[in-house]
Amino acid sequence: MRPRAVVAAFKQQAIHFISDPQWIIPSILSPLLFTAVMLMLYRDLTGPVVLQAVLGGGVLGMWANTLFSSSYSISFDRYNGTLEPLLLSPSEITDIVAGRALWNALIGLSNALLVFLVSELVFHTEVSLLDPVMFFLTLVLTLVSLAVIGILLSTAFVLSRMGSVVASMAEYPIYVLSGALVPITILPSGLQYISYALPPTWGVDAVKLAAVEGYQSMMGADMLVDIAMVILLTVLYFLIARFLLKRIERRILETGSSTVY
Amino acid sequence: MEDEHANAYAITADGLTRSFGRGPGEKTAVDGITFRVRRGQIFGILGPNGAGKTTTVKMLSTLLLPTSGRATVLGVDLSDHKAGRMLRSRINTVSGGERGLYYRLSGRQNLQFFADLYGIPKRDQKTLIDGLLDMVGLSDAADMKVENYSRGMKQRIHIARALVNSPEVLFLDEPTVGLDPEISRQIRALVRRLADGGTTVVLTTHYMYEAEELCEETIIISRGRIVGSGTVGDIKGIVSESTVVRVVTDADPLPAAESVRTYPGVRRVSVQSVGGRFDVRIDTDGEDGASMRHIEDRFREYGIRSIGYDEPTLEDAYLRLVEGEP
Ligand SMILES: Nc1ncnc2c1ncn2[C@@H]1O[C@H](COP(=O)(O)OP(=O)(O)OP(=O)(O)O)[C@@H](O)[C@H]1O
Numbered sequence: 018m019r020p021r022a023v024v025a026a027f028k029q030q031a032i033h034f035i036s037d038p039q040w041i042i043p044s045i046l047s048p049l050l051f052t053a054v055m056l057m058l059y060r061d062l063t064g065p066v067v068l069q070a071v072l073g074g075g076v077l078g079m080w081a082n083t084l085f086s087s088s089y090s091i092s093f094d095r096y097n098g099t100l101e102p103l104l105l106s107p108s109e110i111t112d113i114v115a116g117r118a119l120w121n122a123l124i125g126l127s128n129a130l131l132v133f134l135v136s137e138l139v140f141h142t143e144v145s146l147l148d149p150v151m152f153f154l155t156l157v158l159t160l161v162s163l164a165v166i167g168i169l170l171s172t173a174f175v176l177s178r179m180g181s182v183v184a185s186m187a188e189y190p191i192y193v194l195s196g197a198l199v200p201i202t203i204l205p206s207g208l209q210y211i212s213y214a215l216p217p218t219w220g221v222d223a224v225k226l227a228a229v230e231g232y233q234s235m236m237g238a239d240m241l242v243d244i245a246m247v248i249l250l251t252v253l254y255f256l257i258a259r260f261l262l263k264r265i266e267r268r269i270l271e272t273g274s275s276t277v278y
Numbered sequence: 279m280e281d282e283h284a285n286a287y288a289i290t291a292d293g294l295t296r297s298f299g300r301g302p303g304e305k306t307a308v309d310g311i312t313f314r315v316r317r318g319q320i321f322g323i324l325g326p327n328g329a330g331k332t333t334t335v336k337m338l339s340t341l342l343l344p345t346s347g348r349a350t351v352l353g354v355d356l357s358d359h360k361a362g363r364m365l366r367s368r369i370n371t372v373s374g375g376e377r378g379l380y381y382r383l384s385g386r387q388n389l390q391f392f393a394d395l396y397g398i399p400k401r402d403q404k405t406l407i408d409g410l411l412d413m414v415g416l417s418d419a420a421d422m423k424v425e426n427y428s429r430g431m432k433q434r435i436h437i438a439r440a441l442v443n444s445p446e447v448l449f450l451d452e453p454t455v456g457l458d459p460e461i462s463r464q465i466r467a468l469v470r471r472l473a474d475g476g477t478t479v480v481l482t483t484h485y486m487y488e489a490e491e492l493c494e495e496t497i498i499i500s501r502g503r504i505v506g507s508g509t510v511g512d513i514k515g516i517v518s519e520s521t522v523v524r525v526v527t528d529a530d531p532l533p534a535a536e537s538v539r540t541y542p543g544v545r546r547v548s549v550q551s552v553g554g555r556f557d558v559r560i561d562t563d564g565e566d567g568a569s570m571r572h573i574e575d576r577f578r579e580y581g582i583r584s585i586g587y588d589e590p591t592l593e594d595a596y597l598r599l600v601e602g603e604p
C-alpha cells in the first residue's frame with residue numbers, strides 16, 4: 018500500500034464530491050428526512066427510544082453515503098476511461114478505492130452529526146450521551162467498518178453487471194441487520210448470524226453502549242468485545258476486498274475486459 | 279534470465295501473440311509478431327483499423343498478458359505478471375481521444391494526482407509539474423477544470439500526465455488523432471524532443487507523414503501480422519521501382535481508365551472527380567509497361583489538362599503491403 022496514493026484518491030474524491038451537488042440527496046437529505054419521520058412517529062416518547070431513532074438516522078446517513086459513493090468507485094473509472102492510467106501506475110487499485118471510501122466515510126460522519134444537531138435544535142430531543150468521547154470514537158469505528166463494506170461492494174460492481182442491483186439491495190438489509198433500526202434479537206435466528214458477521218453490527222452495539230444509559234448489548238458483549246470485533250471484522254473485510262481487487266486486476270490483464278459475466 | 283541484448287534494446291518481441299475469447303468465437307488480434315526497438319529510438323507501428331496496434335501496445339505496457347510468445351521491455355519479461363508490475367514506474371502510455379482524465383479536476387490537479395500515484399516526492403512535484411505544463415503549453419490553463427479544455431488541450435494534458443514519472447519508454451497510441459494540424463505539429467515536435475532526450479518512443483499512427491517525419495524504424499501490421507518492417511526508406515524501397523502516373527482531364531475518362539487497367543505492368547487505376555476535373559492515378563510497376571505516350575494517347579479524347587510522373591510515397595508502400603499484393 019502507498020499512503021500517498023490513498024491521500025491522493027481522498028483528495029480527488031473530495032473535489033469530485035464538492036463539485037457535484039447530486040450527492041446531497043442520498044448523503045444529506047434522505048437521512049435527515051428519515052430521522053424527522055422517526056421523531057414525529059415517536060413524538061410522545063422520550064429518552065432511549067428517541068436516541069435510538071436519532072442513532073438510526075445517523076447510521077443511515079453514514080451507510081447510504083458510503084454505499085452509493087464507494088461502490089461506484091471503480092465503475093466510475095472504467096466509464097471515465099481512467100481505469101487504464103490507474104492500472105498502469107505502480108499504485109494498487111485498493112489504495113485508490115480506500116482513499117475515496119475514507120472521504121465518503123468522513124462525509125458520512127458529518128451527516129450523522131448533522132442528524133444529531135437537527136434533532137437537538139429542531140425537535141428538541143434533549144438526548145444526553147452517556148460517554149460522549151467513547152460515543153464519538155465508536156461512531157468513527159462504525160464508519161470505517163461501513164467504508165470497508167463499500168470497498169467490498171465496489172468489487173461487485175466490477176465483477177458483475179448486476180453490481181448496481183446488489184448495491185441497491187444492500188441499502189436496507191445492512192441497515193436492519195446491523196441493528197441500527199431495531200434490536201437484532203427480534204430478527205429470525207438465521208439472520209442474526211449474518212448480523213454477527215457484519216462489522217457495523219458490533220460498531221452500532223458499541224455506539225449504543227456508549228450513548229444510552231442502561232443499554233443491554235444484544236450479543237451480551239461489553240465495550241471491549243464490541244470494539245475488538247469491529248476492528249477484527251473490518252480488517253478481515255478489507256483483506257477480502259483487497260484480494261478481490263487484485264483478482265479483478267489480474268482478470269483485466271488476462272481477458273482484456275473487466276466484466277466477468 | 280536477462281536478455282543478452284537487454285542493454286541495446288528497450289523492447290524485444292518474439293512471436294508475440296494475443297487472442298480474445300474462447301472456442302469458435304476466438305479471435306487472434308496479434309499473431310506472432312517479432313521485432314526489436316532500440317533504446318532512445320522512435321519506433322512506429324502502422325496498420326489499418328483493427329490490425330492489432332492497440333493490442334500490441336497494451337501487451338507491451340503491462341495492461342494485457344500475451345497469450346503466447348515472449349516480450350521484454352527494459353529487460354523485464356512481460357509474461358511474468360509480478361515483474362511486469364515493477365516495470366510500471368518506468369514506462370507510460372498516452373492514448374488518443376478525450377477520455378482518461380478527471381474532468382472535475384484542473385489540469386494541474388490531474389498531474390498532481392498521478393504524480394502521487396507514482397510516488398513522486400511532494401517537494402519535487404511543483405517543479406516537475408510546472409515544467410510539464412510549460413512543455414505542453416498549458417501553463418495558462420493549468421488551474422482550469424479539464425472539462426473546459428478543448429480537445430487539443432486534453433490531448434496535451436494527457437501527454438503531460440504520461441510524463442510525470444519521466445518514463446524510459448513512452449507508448450503513444452494515435453496521439454494526434456482528431457487534432458488540428460498545428461497542434462499535431464506541436465505534439466510531433468514534443469515527441470522528437472523526448473526522443474532526443476533519450477526516451478524510447480513507440481508510436482502507433484494512421485498518418486504516414488507522421489511516421490515519415492518521426493520514426494526511425496517502423497513495422498506495418500495487418501490482421502495481426504507484420505507485413506513490412508524497416509526504416510521508412512526500406513519500406514518505400516518496396517515500391518521504388520514503380521511509378522505513379524497522374525493525368526488530369528476535363529471529361530470523365532472512365533472508359534480509358536478501364537482499358538489502361540489491363541495494360542501490362544499496371545497495378546491500379548483510380549479516378550477522382552475534383553472540382554469539375556478528373557484526377558486519374560495510375561500505379562505501374564515501371565515505365566515500360568505503360569509508357570507515358572501510351573497513356574497520353576488513350577486519354578487524349580477526354581481533354582488532358584496535365585500529365586506527369588510522381589514518386590511513390592510511404593503511403594503507396596503501405597497500401598501495397600496492407601492489401602497483401604505481391
Ligand atoms: N478486449 C477485446 N476483446 C475482444 N476483441 C478485442 C479486444 N480488444 C481488441 N479486440 C479485437 O482485436 C482486433 C485488434 O484490435 P486493436 O484495437 O488492437 O486494433 P488497432 O490496430 O488498434 O485498430 P485501430 O486503428 O482501429 O485503433 C480487433 O479486431 C478488435 O476487435
Ligand SMILES: [Mg+2]
Binds near residue numbers: 331332333451
Ligand atoms: Mg487502436
